[in-house]
Amino acid sequence: MADAPRAGAPVQLSAMRCVAYEIALNGWAILRETVNDFSLWRIIEYPWSTKALGLRRGDLVLDIGSGTSSYPHMLAKEGVDVIVLELDADRVRWQLQKRRATARPGDGRFFPLVASATDMPIRSESVDRLAAVSSLEHIPDDESVGREIGRVLAGGGLAAITIPYTSTERTGFFQGIRKFIQVQRNAFVQEGKAGSFFRFYTDADIDRVYVRPANARIGEWRGFGRSWLNGRYHETKLTKYWRRYVLKDLLLALLVHPIEERLDHSDPLYVMFTLRKP
Numbered sequence: 001m002a003d004a005p006r007a008g009a010p011v012q013l014s015a016m017r018c019v020a021y022e023i024a025l026n027g028w029a030i031l032r033e034t035v036n037d038f039s040l041w042r043i044i045e046y047p048w049s050t051k052a053l054g055l056r057r058g059d060l061v062l063d064i065g066s067g068t069s070s071y072p073h074m075l076a077k078e079g080v081d082v083i084v085l086e087l088d089a090d091r092v093r094w095q096l097q098k099r100r101a102t103a104r105p106g107d108g109r110f111f112p113l114v115a116s117a118t119d120m121p122i123r124s125e126s127v128d129r130l131a132a133v134s135s136l137e138h139i140p141d142d143e144s145v146g147r148e149i150g151r152v153l154a155g156g157g158l159a160a161i162t163i164p165y166t167s168t169e170r171t172g173f174f175q176g177i178r179k180f181i182q183v184q185r186n187a188f189v190q191e192g193k194a195g196s197f198f199r200f201y202t203d204a205d206i207d208r209v210y211v212r213p214a215n216a217r218i219g220e221w222r223g224f225g226r227s228w229l230n231g232r233y234h235e236t237k238l239t240k241y242w243r244r245y246v247l248k249d250l251l252l253a254l255l256v257h258p259i260e261e262r263l264d265h266s267d268p269l270y271v272m273f274t275l276r277k278p
């Protein structure tokens with residue numbers, strides 16, 4: 001029998017492995033229709049975040065705004081300890097139930113926390129690795145979140161953040177598909193859906209809200225969802241297939257996304273970047 005991986009061994013979470021984990025955690029039905037936000041973007045974000053944080057077995061990650069995502073479980077299965085920080089108590093309960101049903105010996109530890117990222121019950125300068133995957137854009141008071149990330153990150157600590165992006169201004173979102181109302185510059189709420197706040201960030205916003213309060217430096221910087229994957233697929237009527245037929249997302253992530261990133265220089269829908277605190 002092969003030896004169990006050692007503490008300190010690098011964690012590699014490929015797109016394919018993410019899909020395999022989703023099936024293991026949520027059943028085969030996930031391939032037909034997702035039960036969480038698992039989709040094309042997540043298949044791109046989870047492998048990127050894991051690699052960008054340089055995760056190793058035995059590391060501890062603070063995951064902000066976990067929702068009902070499988071990412072914390074994937075990390076735990078890879079031997080990483082995870083703090084699941086989420087505002088919605090029902091979602092944290094869901095995470096805990098999922099954990100109880102799927103935990104195996106050798107998994108990393110799992111620490112669920114009902115709390116707001118604007119005021120985290122976490123010691124200053126105690127976090128070496130922090131992930132925020134498609135969550136910060138939903139928090140109206142993002143300046144407090146930026147200060148909190150700066151406060152909890154330890155010296156030399158690394159945060160992997162993915163957020164919606166615009167180089168200048170967005171005045172519409174999902175136009176003709178779903179009704180989003182603009183409430184601030186680059187910020188929207190979905191009509192009739194309480195708590196659906198959604199914001200796009202410019203370079204200046206990212207610098208002001210996340211980089212400066214942490215006195216941090218941006219390390220990696222990547223984008224996804226440009227004129228093909230966003231313009232011809234996601235932000236069109238095809239979006240009704242967004243949560244369906246997850247295997248198509250694997251093909252799009254592995255084949256189309258790398259080509260798009262190489263050839264297309266239009267604004268990405270999202271950016272993924274790391275912050276390193278000195």
Ligand SMILES: C[S@@+](CC[C@H](N)C(=O)[O-])C[C@H]1O[C@@H](n2cnc3c(N)ncnc32)[C@H](O)[C@@H]1O
Nearest residue numbers: 037065066067069086087088116117133134135
């Ligand atoms: C799009 S969802 C989750 C995305 C998830 N990280 C993933 O990988 O699929 C955003 C989450 O942020 C949570 N959230 C909103 N405001 C928050 C806050 N102030 N503090 C922590 N979490 C918050 C929401 O409850 C929601 O579950």
